[in-house]
Amino acid sequence: MRVLLVSPRLAIQKGDFLGSGVPYWPIELAVLATRLRDLGRDVSVIDLFGAGTRTFTESGDHYLQGRPIEAYAGSEAVRDAGVVVIYAISYMSHAEVLGLVRWFRSEHPRVPVLVMENAQAVTAYSLPRVADAFFDAGAHGLAIGDVWPVWESIERALLDPDEEGPANLCLASQRGGDPSLWSRPRDDHRRHPIPAWDLFPLEGYWALPYAHGPKQRKYLPVLTSRGCPYPCDFCVVPETNDRRWRGDDPEHVAGMLIELRDRFGVFDFHIEDLNPTVRSERWSAICEELIRRDAGVRFYFVSGTKAETVKLDQVGLLARGGCRFLSISPESGSKSVMKAIGKPFDYTHGLELVRACREHGIRTQACFLVGHPAETGEDRAASEAYLRSMVRAGLDEAAIFIVAPFAGSRLYADEKIELRGGLGALPTFTPKGRDDFGVVDAARKRLIRAFFIEKLKKGADLWMQGLRGVLGRPQTKMENLPLRVVFVMSRVAGLRARRTLGRAARFPGSARDGVAA
Ligand code: SF4
Structure with a gap:
């Protein structure tokens, strides 16, 4: 049987370079592709974004980047599909994913259409929260959490209505009930399948002059762990992963990087884990293995990891192992906001870590957010003061996000923040549908200004960053x-x-x- 895997186009909010438009790769879809091959299935992939990164289509308040699915009407991949899996890669592409479900149902009414959750991204969403929209569009099933280990039972349940499905599958015939009670089965595998990137249009991603991490000519994103143990109230991950963190074995991670290096000629890897360093000794072991095997690869922690889990005396080993970039997430300079979020932050350690990274040639990014419902003017001033102190300690860059209600987060469930336009509004980290958008956007701009002013005081650093950016040789x-x-x-x-x-x-x-x- 042929399984068709479909990854949607990317939604970019008009006039927004800070809160949308980052080209994330469909990593877990590529992991599923490997599993399907191992099970002897024929696998086809339609990666709409990767196949058409230069194609833009206007759609209301945003653009869609990628080839439209209509370009594949009548193609062998569509014609011969026995099951279609559509990847809900990002909440920003929700309307596009719904459109794909409708298209396949009208094009191919008898073929089961499954929508697969992306549980490994803070930009994604919890499918049970929007289940009705998918079933109304015609989806046969929603698969949540980790899909690859239970694919065979998902497939049986999709093809045979009398078959009972696994816990992480909800079929259209079972719709209703309380979505928050759906369970995501435990996936405690320490050796995840290596993504089948050969099925994906890598050249399309590489031809873009930007990426989620610092862009190298050729690079690959990888996951070395799944999940996150923290309960941040603005984030969907506590729900999509039940606050469970699972890390792959160090030898497996090192072996995966080396295998991808040899298969694709890639030496640069973007570590896309939600929280890669939860067990700090795991990354020490990965680095020792990479050094022992003379891997010659470089890696970049591109999603904000928990700073305290990176030990100061570990930074030198990380650098020798190939680390070139570390993103951490202070979120706010205010302890009371962090208490409301549910995640503590050690501000002294954050500064010392930035200093240690600079000494060892590792570039650093700090992620802040503004617009949390608990935030006051004083809290914003505390964030600005801490950001300035980080720059003085040697911080290379800052990313400032505006809090938005992503489906699956506690803030979404509590309806603490509303977006005008409801589900029709594009949810991004520049949420223009917020009633107080003008206020929170001004707060973000103030933080950005403070960052640049402090950087300018440090001399040539910022000018060199600008020069590298213009020349297309980014390190941040x-x-x-x-x-x-x-x-x-x-x-x-x-x-x-x-x-x-x-x-x-x-x-x-x-x-x-x-x-x-
Ligand atoms: S640390 Fe918080 S924001 Fe980051 S992935 Fe975990 S829950 Fe989400």
Whole structure:
């Protein structure tokens, strides 16, 4: 039987380079592809984003980046599919994922369509929270949590309505009930399948002049652990992972990097784990193994890890093992906001870690958020003061997010923040649908300004970062930005030009006179 795996287009909010548009890869879909092959299934992949990174389509308040699914109508992959799996990679692409479900149901009414949760991203969402929307669109089933270990029973339940499915599958026939009671089975595997990247359009990702981490010509994202033990109230991960953290064996991780290096000629790896360093000794063992095997690879912790779990006396070993970038998440400079979030932060350790990384040539990023419902003006001032002290300690970059209600987070369940437009509003980390968006956006801009002012005081550092960014040799994420802005703006300009030419052809005179048709 042929299983068709589909990854959606990327949604980019118009005029927003801070809260949407980051090209995440469908890692867990590629892991499932490996499992399917091991089980002897035929696997096809349609990665709409990767196959069309230069194609932009306008859709209300955002653009969709990638090839539209209609381009595959009548293709062998669609025609021969026995089961279709659509990957709900990001909450920002929710409307696109729903559209894909509808398209497959009308194109291929008899083929089961399964929507698969992305449990390993803070930008994703908990499918039970939006189950009705998927079933109304025609999905046969929703698979939540870890899918690859239980694929065979999912497949049996999809193809045979009398078959009982595993706990992490909800079928259309069982819809209803309390979605918060659906369970995600434990996946305690210490050796996850190595993603089948050969099935994906890697060149499309590599041709982009930007990435989630500092962009190298060729790179691959990897997961070395799953889940996170912390309970942050703005985050979907406590629900999608039941606060369980599972790390792969160090030898397996080192072996995976070396195998990917040899298969794809890639030496740079973006570690996309939610919280890679939860057991700090695991990364020491991974580095020792990489050094012992003379791997010659570089790796970048590109998602904010918990700073306290990286020990100061471990930083030198991380650097020797190949670490070049570390993102940490202070979130807020205010202890009372951190208490409301549910995650403590050791501010002294944060500064010492930044200093230690600078000494060992590891670039650092600190992630802050603004707009938490518990945040006051004093708390924002505390964040600014702490950010300034981090820059003085040697911080390379800051990422400032605005809190948004992602489906599955506690803030979403408590309805503490509403977005105008409800489910129709694009949920991003620049949530323009918030009633107080003007206030929280101004707070973000103040933090960004404080960061740059403090950086300028430090001399040539910032200028060198700008130069590397313009030359396309980034060592931090922020250095991706110049080429990313040029790329996106040029695609948007092309879109507008085509639209204007289209109008001119249909209504001669309107384009020349600048009159909207
Ligand atoms: S530390 Fe908090 S924000 Fe980060 S993944 Fe865990 S729960 Fe989410």
